[in-house]
Amino acid sequence: MSDAHKGMLQGDLQDQKVKDYKSDLGVTHTHTVTLPGIRTQSGYVFDEIELSYQTLGKLSHEKDNAILVCHALSGDAHVGGISPRSGRPGWWDYHVGPGKAIDTDKFFVICSNVLGGCAGSTGPASINPATGRPYATTFPPVTIRDMVAAQARLMDHLGIHKLFATMGGSMGGMQALVWAVDYPNRVHCCVPIATCMAHTAMQIAFNEVGRQAIITDPNWNQGHYTDKHRPEHGLAVARMVGHVTYLSEFSMKAKFGRTLQRETKPEDLFPEFFAVESYLQYQGETFVKRFDPNSYLYITKALDRFDLLDKRAPAEVFKNVKARFFVISFESDWLYPPDQSREMVKALKRSNAVVSYLNLDTPYGHDSFLIQNPEFARALGNFLRSEYRNQRSLLKKATQPILAAKP
């Protein structure tokens, strides 16, 4: 097996036993800011919202190098570097950092925990100022568009009018797309990775299994659980199902095969304990420690409800879009199959958007964008570099006085 494949097999940086992992970014911090509120798509008005966010690198004098990285379902604001609290690396540390695909020597990287999340941003576990108690299931339904509206408030707060790029994988890609559609003048380029314009029945089905696991957990209590009695079992099962969909047959075979985790004993009821079972249980157990079950319900619903076109013609939806796109998919991703990306590319192109598309052979399933992946990193790095040059030359053209008009 090549070194590249060994690197890939180590998996992503979330919920792994990351021993001796060194980040080029060193220790990084997240901040929490209170921002003016938003009105959600469902009509609920937040007077204020809190967002947890992280910035890496330096904002240029011209403020033209800001990249908003949007996280996926289980991610958070801690995108790169080592967290001082948990000692863990950020979820995209493989690809964000000095000299990496998203080069923090060049770019100012921003990542914020989504509205409805549970890692520092306003979400179902936050205290409702009106009642002094956690919102729990009185929290309004949130959508991908609401998440992006909240991020726009954060950009205002940071004094960034125009983002050089919005990007993200999976749910992060949906947010990146919404940025390009809802704020056409605030995005130079957009990189949706392993994502889609709307979930299919299969994608909704997997999420529904996860949700059912949570709400049928006796501890769920209509969402009003206590710290002592959380529906941890349900959330762990939800995470296990989810995690399987992020892998591929190849990656599971290569990683676990039929390896047994411990020797079988005659007195065991189900004696075989496969490595893959142990891995999934570990994934479930670590996840429940850091994730709020209600948040899982709200965010998966936001994913399922997302529909970029929403029965409108692509040309109408993308009418005002100015961003240049780089759409990336992975051949082995069966949760967000390449066809969904191609459909998106076609809709964008037929609406006259400038789009590049790359479908990589990485055999590691949906997780392919989260793991060490040199081909992916090179393509993403190339795009950002050449687009940054392009943006600079466009700005120069726009600001240069016209000296002499041709006769």
Next chain:
Amino acid sequence: MYQNLYRQVIDWIPERARVLDLGTGDGEFLEQLVKTRRVSGEGVELNPELVTRCIDRGLAVHQGDVMDGLDQYGDGAFDYVLLLGTFQELKQSEQLVREALRVGRKLIVSYSNFAHVRVRWQMLLSGRSPMTKALPSPWYRTPNIHFFSILDFQGFCEDMRIKEVASAYFNARGLVRWLPNLRAEVALSLLEGAPNGLG
């Protein structure tokens, strides 16, 4: 030979045209077109490694095969569609040309001439599949699936009711002006679809 061919393509394409390059490779030629002709260009390429290199050049590129690439665009999205070097390797020649002339107003296509004198000579004398500079691979390794001549191609255009607006023929010595079907090794053709759709 190919330098001359590429120069001819550049000559045919007016400034600021919208160009789609099918099988764009690492994007070197398309980038040259963008720089010298200030065209707005996009490429289609199957190999992910080459796609990445196109992106490094700042080109918009779509990873996919030629048919999938064409399917991405609406009618008349481009002034020129380029299909350089691979026409004899592609299946569904008719569909491909139709699709290209849906997406582009004009199509520039290059192909190998299978009736070149050396090819005829080799087949006649040796009784084996020919190998020449323009057809360098043995039969079992060649990517070519269609073997046709300049006359064949002209007949194909007639059958398809496509107008060949211009053509240029080349061999190792340069431009071929007379007896192209005998003397040219590669051909370049500028096609235009019927104004009211094809056929």
